[in-house]
Amino acid sequence: xxxxxxxxxxxxxxxxxxxxxxxxxxxxxxxxxxxxxxxxxxxxxxxxxxxxxxxxxxxxxxxxxxxxxxxxxxxxxxxxxxxxxxxxxxxxxxxxxxxxxxxxxxxxxxxxxxxxxxxxxxxxxxxxxxxxxxxxxxxxxxxxxxxxxxxxxxxxxxxxxxxxxxxxxxxxxxxxxxxxxxxxxxxxxxxxxxxxxxxxxxxxxxxxxxxxxxxxxxxxxxxxxxxxxxxxxxxxxxxxxxxxxxxxxxxxxxxxxxxxxxxxxxxxxxxxxxxxxxxxxxxxxxxxxxxxxxxxxxxxxxxxxxxxxxxxxxxxxxxxxxxxxxxxx
Amino acid sequence: xxxxxxxxxxxxxxxxxxxxxxxxxxxxxxxxxxxxxxxxxxxxxxxxxxxxxxxxxxxxxxxxxxxxxxxxxxxxxxxxxxxxxxxxxxxxxxxxxxxxxxxxxxxxxxxxxxxxxxxxxxxxxxxxxxxxxxxxxxxxxxxxxxxxxxxxxxxxxxxxxxxxxxxxxxxxxxxxxxxxxxxxxxxxxxxxxxxxxxxxxxxxxxxxxxxxxxxxxxxxxxxxxxxxxxxxxxxxxxxxxxxxxxxxxxxxxxxxxxxxxxxxxxxxxxxxxxxxxxxxxxxxxxxxxxxxxxxxxxxxxxxxxxxxxx
Numbered sequence: 001x002x003x004x005x006x007x008x009x010x011x012x013x014x015x016x017x018x019x020x021x022x023x024x025x026x027x028x029x030x031x032x033x034x035x036x037x038x039x040x041x042x043x044x045x046x047x048x049x050x051x052x053x054x055x056x057x058x059x060x061x062x063x064x065x066x067x068x069x070x071x072x073x074x075x076x077x078x079x080x081x082x083x084x085x086x087x088x089x090x091x092x093x094x095x096x097x098x099x100x101x102x103x104x105x106x107x108x109x110x111x112x113x114x115x116x117x118x119x120x121x122x123x124x125x126x127x128x129x130x131x132x133x134x135x136x137x138x139x140x141x142x143x144x145x146x147x148x149x150x151x152x153x154x155x156x157x158x159x160x161x162x163x164x165x166x167x168x169x170x171x172x173x174x175x176x177x178x179x180x181x182x183x184x185x186x187x188x189x190x191x192x193x194x195x196x197x198x199x200x201x202x203x204x205x206x207x208x209x210x211x212x213x214x215x216x217x218x219x220x221x222x223x224x225x226x227x228x229x230x231x232x233x234x235x236x237x238x239x240x241x242x243x244x245x246x247x248x249x250x251x252x253x254x255x256x257x258x259x260x261x262x263x264x265x266x267x268x269x270x271x272x273x274x275x276x277x278x279x280x281x282x283x284x285x286x287x288x289x290x291x292x293x294x295x296x297x298x299x300x301x302x303x304x305x306x307x308x309x310x311x312x313x314x315x316x317x318x319x320x321x322x323x324x325x326x327x328x329x
Numbered sequence: 330x331x332x333x334x335x336x337x338x339x340x341x342x343x344x345x346x347x348x349x350x351x352x353x354x355x356x357x358x359x360x361x362x363x364x365x366x367x368x369x370x371x372x373x374x375x376x377x378x379x380x381x382x383x384x385x386x387x388x389x390x391x392x393x394x395x396x397x398x399x400x401x402x403x404x405x406x407x408x409x410x411x412x413x414x415x416x417x418x419x420x421x422x423x424x425x426x427x428x429x430x431x432x433x434x435x436x437x438x439x440x441x442x443x444x445x446x447x448x449x450x451x452x453x454x455x456x457x458x459x460x461x462x463x464x465x466x467x468x469x470x471x472x473x474x475x476x477x478x479x480x481x482x483x484x485x486x487x488x489x490x491x492x493x494x495x496x497x498x499x500x501x502x503x504x505x506x507x508x509x510x511x512x513x514x515x516x517x518x519x520x521x522x523x524x525x526x527x528x529x530x531x532x533x534x535x536x537x538x539x540x541x542x543x544x545x546x547x548x549x550x551x552x553x554x555x556x557x558x559x560x561x562x563x564x565x566x567x568x569x570x571x572x573x574x575x576x577x578x579x580x581x582x583x584x585x586x587x588x589x590x591x592x593x594x595x596x597x598x599x600x601x602x603x604x605x606x607x608x609x610x611x612x613x614x615x616x617x618x619x620x621x622x623x624x625x626x627x628x629x630x631x632x633x634x635x636x637x638x639x
Contacts (some may be wrong), residue, residue, distance in 0.1 A: 021435045028428060029421060114419035121385045122436035122479070123409035328387050 022124055022132035033102055034140050041144040044090070045151045051083060052155040059158060076162045084156065084163050091152055091176035095184035096213045098141045103192020104205040106137060107320075111200040120328070130324050134193065134317065141189055146182035153177040160295065161247035168298055169249035174224060178299060183306035183313075188213050190316040197320055220305075225251055227301035230291045234260075237286055247295035254291070257284040335399030338363040338483050338515035339384065342631055343393035346379050352539050353379040357393070359544040359629045361517065361532060363482070366509060368526035369519040370612060371536035377519040378416060380536065381487050384517075385413040397483060409438060412481035416488045418472040422461035426454055426471055433475045445478030448504065452497070466497045473501060477508055484509070486518035490525065502529060523609045532629075533608075535615060542615050545626020551608050553624065554578070558588040559601035570598065578621040579614040590614040592624065 019027050027034065058079065062072055110116040120126050156177055160168060168174055175181070191212050196205035230251055235241050237255065244250060254262040261284075268279035280286075293301070339361040346354040354376040361367050369377050382388030383395055386402060395402040398410060420429055426449055434440045449456065452470040460468060469492060476484060489505075490498045506529060509516050517534075520526050526533075533550055535543035543550060555575075562568045566582030567589055575597075580589035590606060597603050606614075615621060 024435050025432050028424065028432075032423075113422070114415060114417050115421055116419075117385075117387055117413070117415045118419045118421075118475075119432075119436075121387065121408070121411075121413040121415075122433070123438055124436050125405040125408065126386070327389055328382075 022128060023136055025119070026132045026136045030102070030106075030137055034137065037098075037102075037140060037144050041148055044148045048087070048148075048151040048155050051080075051087070055080060055155060055159055073162055076159065080159070081163070085172070087152060087155075088172035088176040091148060091181050092172060094145050094148065094181055095188045096210070098145065098185040099188025099192040099209045099213055100206045102137055102141055103189035104196045104209040105202045106133065106189075106193050106196060108196030108200055108202045108205040111197075112202055126324060126328070127321075130321060134320070138186065138189055142182050142186050145185040146179070149177060149179070149181040167249050168247070168295065169224065169251065169293060170221075171249075174298070174302065175220075178302040179306035180302050180309075183309035187216070187309040187313040187316075190313040190320075191216075194316050194320050197323065224301070224305060225293075227304045228293055228297045231294060232289050232291045234287050234289050237280070237288055239288075241288065241290060244290065244292055245294060248292045249295075249298075250290060250292045252291040254289040255280075255285045256287040256289045258286050259284075262289060335396075336363055337361065337396070338365070338398060339517070340396040340399075340631065341380075341393065342395075344380070344383060344390050344395055345392035346376075346383060346388055347391040354383070354390075354536075355539045357536075357541045358631045359534065359541060359625060360631055361515065361534075362628065363398070363515050364513050365532040365546075366506070366516045366530045367518070367532035367534060368523075368530035369517055369534045369536065370521065370523055370526060371519075372521060372616060374538075375536040376539040377536055378487055379539075381413065381485050381517075381519060384483075384485055385411060387413075409479075410482045412476040412479040412484050414472055414476045414484075414486045414489055416491070418469050418492075420460045420468060420471060420475075422459070424460050425456065426458055426460065426463075427456040429460060429471055430456075430474065430478065433478045437479045439480040441478050441480050444480075444508075445474040448474035448477055451500075451504070465492045466494060469493055470497070470501070473504070477504075480512065481514060484514050484516045484518075486516065488520060489518055490520070490522070498525075505529075523612050527608045535612060537616055537619065541623065541625070542621075543612075543624045544629035545624070546628060547608060549626045549628070550624065551611055552605065553592055553626075554606050554611050554614075555591050555593050555597065556588065556604040556606040556610065557591055557597065557601045558586060558604075561585050561587040571601075576622060578611075579618045 058076065107116075110119065120129055156163065156173060160173065163171070163173070175184070188209065192205065192209040195208045195212065196202070199205040199208060233242055233244070234256060253265045255265060255267055256262050263283065263285060268276045268283065268285065270276055337360045339359075341357050341359055344354060344357040345352060357376075357380065369380065371377050379388055383390045384397065384402060386408070397407045400407050400410075421432075424432070430442065430445050430449070433445060434442055446456070449471060452467060454463065454467045454470055458467075460471065463471065469489070473489070476486070484505075490501065493501065502525075505516065508514060518526075518530075527547075531547055533543060533545065533547050534541065557571065559568070561582050561584075565580075566587045567577060567580045568587075571577060571589065571591065575594045576592040578590045578592065580587060590611065615624075
């Protein structure tokens with residue numbers, strides 16, 4: 001399948017395959033998962049490549065810029081909408097799978113089966129063992145996520161303004177393109193490894209990792225809007241709003257007073273229009289405000305978010321290393 | 330081994346390990362000469378596995394130090410010189426036997442593939458079989474092959490024979506003795522099967538409740554004791570004379586007779602009948618009498634005065 005998957009020798013024939021020493025042991029131990037990961041990555045990339053051809057054909061065939069062309073947009077969405085949706089779904093689950101099925105059992109399985117006693121009493125030091133045990137699977141997981149994400153980004157970028165109304169922030173594109181999938185995979189894998197090391201049982205560690213993944217994704221959803229400086233457009237309360245750039249991500253809507261004080265969008269909205277009017281007059285609400293992020297902000301926000309995740313992962317992994325050095329597992 | 334400056338395979342000084350529940354091993358000091366086959370005996374929970382853990386760097390001692398062949402156990406260099414067979418014989422269930430041996434080869438610079446394969450083949454364990462499909466005895470054999478193949482100077486075995494049938498037990502014991510003799514390997518194996526240890530081992534460590542009760546060569550420890558029987562006298566049946574001149578390890582009174590296991594401090598009175606006890610009798614006497622004084626033979630004693638006393 002790839003150059004790294006040397007078929008396991010049926011008899012002990014030395015010198016087969018490119019891997020030697022500890023990396024071979026780690027590869028062999030996680031062979032099933034790592035092979036599946038490489039296979040799924042290749043399949044994913046092939047599928048994305050095929051989609052890219054379809055998308056480019058569509059764009060060239062129509063020959064028109066997509067902005068403002070409602071007919072073209074509708075046609076695009078009916079043809080590619082569900083595909084992109086499932087692509088993004090797939091890419092958003094990759095980090096979860098990495099954390100639960102690779103991270104959590106990585107050390108916990110060795111502890112649960114006692115094989116830690118076997119592998120740490122051979123002639124290699126515990127820190128070298130830990131480096132290989134963490135390094136190889138994390139490298140494969142991050143590499144695969146990064147590759148998938150890069151290929152999908154390449155498919156998605158030409159049509160970023162047409163897909164899901166151009167809302168790249170909440171529509172799923174933010175988590176499934178650029179550096180974010182790889183950073184999330186690294187972060188959740190690190191969490192899984194640490195939880196597995198502390199819990200020492202595979203299944204509870206997997207459950208705990210899934211829970212942490214859920215909790216952090218909720219935090220992430222609240223937090224991602226702060227990764228960039230939000231831009232806003234103010235217009236009169238009863239006026240027609242200006243059109244946002246077609247590829248901007250609408251973030252929030254407000255009502256505001258003349259001096260810029262913001263109230264929630266639902267302020268002074270009820271069934272009684274007279275009362276609403278009086279309420280607005282009392283508070284001084286005269287404007288509406290749209291907050292949004294421009295598409296040009298997306299990459300910066302993604303890299304900032306990825307940097308935060310990588311920093312957190314580094315802290316968690318440092319804890320794992322510190323603990324294994326301080327005392328045997 | 331000849332280039333080895335230290336004649337001691339193990340030197341423990343004040344070694345102790347405290348867990349949350351209390352001390353699993355306390356103030357353990359002894360040394361084991363290289364080339365010996367040593368039995369580490371004691372009841373369950375005596376601290377045998379904890380001691381083996383400290384020697385294999387799986388357990389960090391709370392107090393004291395441990396040196397293997399003169400090198401502190403904290404130095405990673407000792408890892409290549411020791412092999413450890415854990416009690417539950419952990420192996421990767423999805424590996425084949427051949428892959429398990431390859432693991433040994435990849436992780437150990439002194440690996441002896443021919444020896445490891447011979448150990449596996451002599452038990453008719455197919456190299457292509459997955460570990461998970463093997464029987465308990467076959468798995469133990471593969472674990473043995475991994476330990477032997479490492480070509481250790483010190484082989485640490487935790488209850489190695491516990492799950493083997495008598496035939497495999499006999500065969501692997503023979504293999505163990507032959508390998509140890511051929512390569513001059515020091516072997517330390519824990520067990521609670523005293524009778525079995527007696528024929529294999531020439532050195533003994535007795536642990537009880539985390540304390541070292543007895544240490545030394547078997548040919549010095551066992552003959553240092555006498556099993557004495559005679560007519561009961563005195564308050565508790567044991568004659569005062571016996572107590573004063575000899576060290577009483579354990580005594581028992583049945584009717585007008587007493588019997589006692591003693592360490593003679595001089596010639597015995599003719600009014601008593603004296604027998605040479607078996608190793609098992611000596612060990613059991615010590616285990617039953619936590620208050621009896623410990624016996625660390627001079628050779629096993631760590632301090633310089635011990636050497637003189639020997």
